[in-house]
Amino acid sequence: MSRGKHLGRLLFVFSMIALLMAGCEEPAKSVLDPQGSTGEEQLTLIKISIYIMAFVFAVVMVIFIYVLIRYRQKPGDDSIPEQVEGSTKLELLWTVIPIILLAILAVPTVATTFSLAEKPSEEEEALTVKVTAHQYWWEFEYEDYGFKTAQELHIPKDKKVYLKLTSRDVIHSFWVPALGGKTDLNPGQTNTMTIDAKKVGTYEGRCAELCGAGHALMNFEVVVDEEQKFDQWVAQRQEPSSQPQTAAQERGEEVFSQNCMSCHAIDGAELERKGNKAPNLTGFGERDKIAGVLENNDENLEKWLKHPDKVKPGSYMPSFDFLNEKDMKSLKAYLQSLE
Structure with a gap:
C-alpha cells in the first residue's frame, strides 16, 4: 500500500470519528x-x-x-503569465x-x-x-x-x-x-x-x-x-431538615462530627457546622450527583467516601476507608437523609 493511500484511509477514519463525536452531544x-x-x-x-x-x-x-483553469499550462505554450508582485x-x-x-x-x-x-x-x-x-x-x-x-x-x-x-x-x-x-x-x-x-x-x-x-x-x-x-426550594434551603430521624442516622451524625465537620458545613444541623473548605452538604440527599460526576446512590457514595482520589484525581477529599462497616453505613444514612 502506498503512503498516500495509507494517509487517505487515516484521514477518512479520523473524519468519521469526528463526525460521530459531533453527533453525541445532546441538544440541551x-x-x-x-x-x-x-x-x-x-x-x-x-x-x-x-x-x-x-x-x-x-x-x-x-x-x-x-x-x-485560466493559467494552466497548454501544450506548446511556454509563456509566463503577467507578474503582479508589488502591485x-x-x-x-x-x-x-x-x-x-x-x-x-x-x-x-x-x-x-x-x-x-x-x-x-x-x-x-x-x-x-x-x-x-x-x-x-x-x-x-x-x-x-x-x-x-x-x-x-x-x-x-x-x-x-x-x-x-x-x-x-x-x-x-x-x-x-x-x-x-x-x-x-x-x-x-x-x-x-x-x-x-x-x-x-x-x-x-x-x-x-x-x-x-x-x-x-x-x-x-x-x-x-x-x-x-424555585421559591419552595429557597424556603427549604433556608429551613433545611438536617436532624437525624433514626438510630443509624444519629450514629452517622456522630461519625460526621468526628471526621467531616472541620471541612463541610450543614445548615440546620443541631451541631454548629462552620466548615467552608469543602462543599456545603445541606440537601445532599436530594442532589442528582455525588462530586458532580457519580449518580447519587449508596453504592457510589461509599465508593466516593472510600476512594475519592480514584473518582476525581487530585481531589483534596481525604479517604474514609478506615471506617468500619457499621459506621460507613450510618454515615451514608445520615448524608442521604439531608434535605
Whole structure:
C-alpha cells in the first residue's frame, strides 16, 4: 500500500470519528441549541463568524479555480503569465478587505460581551449568585437569600441571573453550553455575566479551563424550575431538615462530627457546622450527583467516601476507608437523609 493511500484511509477514519463525536452531544448541552437569551445572542455571533468564513472560503476557492483553469499550462505554450508582485492595488485590496471583515465581527462581539457582563437593571429584579470555583468543585452563594449550596445552581425560569465569578485557587472557567459562553474565574478577581433560561430542565455545566488532574470531572448542574417551585426550594434551603430521624442516622451524625465537620458545613444541623473548605452538604440527599460526576446512590457514595482520589484525581477529599462497616453505613444514612 502506498503512503498516500495509507494517509487517505487515516484521514477518512479520523473524519468519521469526528463526525460521530459531533453527533453525541445532546441538544440541551449544545451551544447550537441555546435555551436562554444569553445563549441566543452568542449563537448570533457564531453565525456571523461562520458566514464571514464561508464568504472568504468561497471567494478564495473561486479565485483558485479560475487561476487554475485560466493559467494552466497548454501544450506548446511556454509563456509566463503577467507578474503582479508589488502591485499596490492588490496589496491594498487584500489588506483592507480583512480589516473590514474583522470590524464586522468585532463590533457586535465587543458590544455583546460588555452587555452580558453588565448588571441587570433594578426593574428586571435579577437574582444575584456568587460563584466560587475550587479544585474541583463549585460553590454557589445566594446573596439575596443568605445561604450557600454546592454543585447545583438552582435558578427560576425566565428570570435574569447575575453571576459574580471568582476562584479560590487557580484559574477556572464557568461554562453552561446551552445557557451561555465561557467566562474565566480568576483568584482575587471578580468577573460577571448574566444568564437566563427559557425552559425548565437540568443543564450540564463544566470547567472549561485546564485546572489540574481533576479538570475533566469538575462538572456541575444548573437546575431550572418554574418560579413557584424555585421559591419552595429557597424556603427549604433556608429551613433545611438536617436532624437525624433514626438510630443509624444519629450514629452517622456522630461519625460526621468526628471526621467531616472541620471541612463541610450543614445548615440546620443541631451541631454548629462552620466548615467552608469543602462543599456545603445541606440537601445532599436530594442532589442528582455525588462530586458532580457519580449518580447519587449508596453504592457510589461509599465508593466516593472510600476512594475519592480514584473518582476525581487530585481531589483534596481525604479517604474514609478506615471506617468500619457499621459506621460507613450510618454515615451514608445520615448524608442521604439531608434535605
